[in-house]
Amino acid sequence: MAFDALETPFGKVDRIIGGSATYAAWAASNFTQPIKQVSIIGGDFQQDEIAKLEVRGVEFEGVEVVKDGKSFFWSGRYHMDMNTRDTLVTELNVLEQFNPQIPDSYQDCEFLFLGNLVPAVQASVINQMKNRPKLIVMDTMNFWMDVALEDLKKTIAMVDVLMVNDSEARQLSGEYSLVKAALKIQQMGPKYVIIKKGEHGALLFHDKNVFFAPALPLEDVFDPTGAGDTFAGGFMGHIARTKDISFENMKTAIIVGSAMASFCVEKFGPLRLQEITDKDIEARINEFVELVNFDIVVV
Amino acid sequence: MAFDALETPFGKVDRIIGGSATYAAWAASNFTQPIKQVSIIGGDFQQDEIAKLEVRGVEFEGVEVVKDGKSFFWSGRYHMDMNTRDTLVTELNVLEQFNPQIPDSYQDCEFLFLGNLVPAVQASVINQMKNRPKLIVMDTMNFWMDVALEDLKKTIAMVDVLMVNDSEARQLSGEYSLVKAALKIQQMGPKYVIIKKGEHGALLFHDKNVFFAPALPLEDVFDPTGAGDTFAGGFMGHIARTKDISFENMKTAIIVGSAMASFCVEKFGPLRLQEITDKDIEARINEFVELVNFDIVVV
Numbered sequence: 001m002a003f004d005a006l007e008t009p010f011g012k013v014d015r016i017i018g019g020s021a022t023y024a025a026w027a028a029s030n031f032t033q034p035i036k037q038v039s040i041i042g043g044d045f046q047q048d049e050i051a052k053l054e055v056r057g058v059e060f061e062g063v064e065v066v067k068d069g070k071s072f073f074w075s076g077r078y079h080m081d082m083n084t085r086d087t088l089v090t091e092l093n094v095l096e097q098f099n100p101q102i103p104d105s106y107q108d109c110e111f112l113f114l115g116n117l118v119p120a121v122q123a124s125v126i127n128q129m130k131n132r133p134k135l136i137v138m139d140t141m142n143f144w145m146d147v148a149l150e151d152l153k154k155t156i157a158m159v160d161v162l163m164v165n166d167s168e169a170r171q172l173s174g175e176y177s178l179v180k181a182a183l184k185i186q187q188m189g190p191k192y193v194i195i196k197k198g199e200h201g202a203l204l205f206h207d208k209n210v211f212f213a214p215a216l217p218l219e220d221v222f223d224p225t226g227a228g229d230t231f232a233g234g235f236m237g238h239i240a241r242t243k244d245i246s247f248e249n250m251k252t253a254i255i256v257g258s259a260m261a262s263f264c265v266e267k268f269g270p271l272r273l274q275e276i277t278d279k280d281i282e283a284r285i286n287e288f289v290e291l292v293n294f295d296i297v298v299v
Numbered sequence: 300m301a302f303d304a305l306e307t308p309f310g311k312v313d314r315i316i317g318g319s320a321t322y323a324a325w326a327a328s329n330f331t332q333p334i335k336q337v338s339i340i341g342g343d344f345q346q347d348e349i350a351k352l353e354v355r356g357v358e359f360e361g362v363e364v365v366k367d368g369k370s371f372f373w374s375g376r377y378h379m380d381m382n383t384r385d386t387l388v389t390e391l392n393v394l395e396q397f398n399p400q401i402p403d404s405y406q407d408c409e410f411l412f413l414g415n416l417v418p419a420v421q422a423s424v425i426n427q428m429k430n431r432p433k434l435i436v437m438d439t440m441n442f443w444m445d446v447a448l449e450d451l452k453k454t455i456a457m458v459d460v461l462m463v464n465d466s467e468a469r470q471l472s473g474e475y476s477l478v479k480a481a482l483k484i485q486q487m488g489p490k491y492v493i494i495k496k497g498e499h500g501a502l503l504f505h506d507k508n509v510f511f512a513p514a515l516p517l518e519d520v521f522d523p524t525g526a527g528d529t530f531a532g533g534f535m536g537h538i539a540r541t542k543d544i545s546f547e548n549m550k551t552a553i554i555v556g557s558a559m560a561s562f563c564v565e566k567f568g569p570l571r572l573q574e575i576t577d578k579d580i581e582a583r584i585n586e587f588v589e590l591v592n593f594d595i596v597v598v
Contacts, residue, residue, distance in 0.1 A: 294554055
């Protein structure tokens, strides 16, 4: 949970709440409650943002508050091609001392999402769960492949689902073909690999099976910040609601995640996620159904 | 109809038949016959390649043979990212004098596909059709936007469906968003716009409706040459077979085109298209159904 400063071709904002856990919680809370948050924030994190999440069933016992510290801060700039961005500022602040302690009240969690972070910290959270969750989903990024590859591989070996983008899948596997990359990553541990391709959709791999979820073609992508975490939150929310970890149900979860991500990019930060209703979500999911629906042909 | 020399990360070939009309005819002939070809070739074009196409119901009355001329020749090199390529050699040869004459026996054609070529030549073919075909589909490329934009716009205004890739759609419309680009292109004339995104699939736009067809994730894209023309051939073949030009049926046509393109890239040139059977095609189309099939959820 953090603050971001964002600049896109459509405008800029100097300070808005962000962070993987914020986006994931906003997205998932449409489908499942309670959500047991693990994070670290400074005294600067607004109480009313916490209150808004609490109303949505997000619990904060696992969120450490460093009263005299500052929350993580990231500043970035996007260009017309929203798949690339320039990082302007990264201030770790309280995140530097993050050593998450999982409360007893969190031990009943069945579904665990590890947002992108130091792989050793992600592993520590898994190790603190006395009963292994039914499904552990992990996000990561190229940075950890560069600076902590061995730790990353150890953590990857502990999870069921790895989420990465296409260039990260290529870097991690050393394979250009995403089909081959996904097979290699499965050999590292995760039985399921989700490859996110931004505006080009997402792929789910499991054994030799593959599922493709499109991204909704939008008139404008206003701000892509948090889209990946929102996707993950929607995915986890659907899995937790249905308690079904089959490949078939993961397909639906990916559509739900894609629908949530398509809302996320419509406004700065999590603003759009904070205003949508169940009805909006249902209509959006139906747009995905329409988008890929076609009649079967026989030659 | 032409010769290509191709180099990809997987190998090279010094001389193989190619050309938009060759790929489109191979693909379409799986679904509809006869196919009335319009092209120009030199005396160097192999008789047995013509014979193979004739067996598939491809007619050559509209193909001019310049006995002492050489066929169009293109040489290119692809890198791991098959979406970009370097042109090494372009020899127009007989194409320089191409002034297609549409035979009387072609006047009953109901479906017309205009492969990428000088826009004025494409327009000349339309103008020679005494009865306007039920559906005119046009391919083009950025080169004509650079050197013959006014002619291109005139030709675009005459057709029903324009096929371009994503960067061409952006260049033609001046809009970055593909949704906005497709709306602007529709205002130029074509009621339907197909935006090809290579390994990321294809989009069909009509009014405010949009359909997305994925590309099949392949272990290797061996040689992408002709994939776009093969896509067009599969699309036209399905439309001609069903004689149904509705948006709903165009969705299916795009899946058929995508399936044909997924074969095309598996070997050099049109080699793979020359060996597949109806059974292969049916199985491949079913892979597309599986690839995007998911259960509908209600929140």
